[in-house]
Amino acid sequence: MRGFVVIGHTASLDPGFSLDDLAGSAGRMDVLCRCVNAGLLLSHGVRTDARVWLVIQDELAIRFDGAALRNVGPAERVIGGLIRKALEAKANAIGAQWVESSPGICVSRRDLDTVLDAASGPIVQLHEDGDPLPSLPAEIADPVFVLSDHQDFTSAEDAVIAPEYRISVGPRRLHADHTMSIVHNYLDTAGYTQYDA
């Protein structure tokens, strides 16, 4: 299982955000939508061995479980609609309980620390100042990658994450979702010299 935790610093906690303005008044919700896409979707399929957690404003977590997702398309507006349903469902979430808002999508009142505490495998921070990707063992079991949205990690977040590995995928500063595609591919291709799709 591969996990990706994406920190949303500015995304809306209010389900009333507009699907017509994901990049504006919804607080760069478009960034998080693209991360859900990159983390979970294949061409005409879903990565059933992957999960994505969005941690919004260090208050709320939305978990997308590839093995249970149904009818999720890659378009920002589609994923934004699913996030809106999750934000609506948070009213039913008591304590740190997970509440399902759509198949494979759950919401909980959890901060970054609580989400990472539940990770079973090693924490890998994806950070522009990290070590090159090939220094990450490609056979790593159950890695949980942590990324930030369009803003840098805060020092408080760096302290909470306390990663086992700190990795940069390359010499250029990339968007979080592009980085996720590269990481998936690194693990997908490990050990392959020919592909047998």
Added chain:
Amino acid sequence: MRGFVVIGHTASLDPGFSLDDLAGSAGRMDVLCRCVNAGLLLSHGVRTDARVWLVIQDELAIRFDGAALRNVGPAERVIGGLIRKALEAKANAIGAQWVESSPGICVSRRDLDTVLDAASGPIVQLHEDGDPLPSLPAEIADPVFVLSDHQDFTSAEDAVIAPEYRISVGPRRLHADHTMSIVHNYLDTAGYTQYDA
């Protein structure tokens, strides 16, 4: 310079398409929007050494030149709006002339064959049945990568493309935009053992 030619089989040629329905009535325009993003945008920056051509219904080409783009955000709706402006500007395009619709964005009545004829470097088809990515020389000069949208290449397109290389980035079938992020990263990191961002 790196080029990416993306074939849009179903995207709208009519500038009247709705930005609220990019994945539906606009003919999977969302796919093309994400390809423009993956081909040209960095975190808080633009790849000034890259160009993307969208070839829509083998009738119309829209060219995005990273060196000249201004104020382009990664959100699908933002890029969809720029495509709409390009489709509006096609009324002013005589013959195969390029007409600028926004800074760095031009439109022309050209089919796939004409677009590829103008390529200065080797043609690289990105295809699930291709050879592994490491078989592509990382120091390749001015490659022009050709990808298809959510539909497979037609046999007519395969014949027109006649690639110098046919490359698959991995064992799983990926969306075109995810593939583009992986290809950029392959070329970005070639020869690096440490990154100096």
